[in-house]
Amino acid sequence: MHELSIAASLVESVEQAARRAGAQRVARVFLRLGALSGVAKDALLFGYDVATAGTLLEGSRLVIEEVAVAVHCETCRRDVKLSSIQDFRCPVCGQPCAQIAAGRELEITGIEIEVADDASLQAESA
């Protein structure tokens, strides 16, 4: 299951960023996931739960924003959403479109962290 390794590297980079920010805990991670990213949402959520165990992200929530596939139509001169990823044709004029404008996203758009407000907490762990 390649979602598990994707989740693991995602957790790793978020944890690094969280540590740099002085976080005690990560509460939520926001991710944009395109329909063409090749990643199954449910499998990624499962992988996330596994990968976060024992990290700053343990118990946090992965919030996934799904991005539909859009192509750029030369004829209509604009980006149009595809009705099906089986059919790469403009739904407006019917021309074949190969220029993908959206749908490949697999990106972290934000994280929500908890920072200790008590300095003694940090002293304890030092």
Ligand SMILES: [Zn+2]
């Ligand atoms: Zn078109």
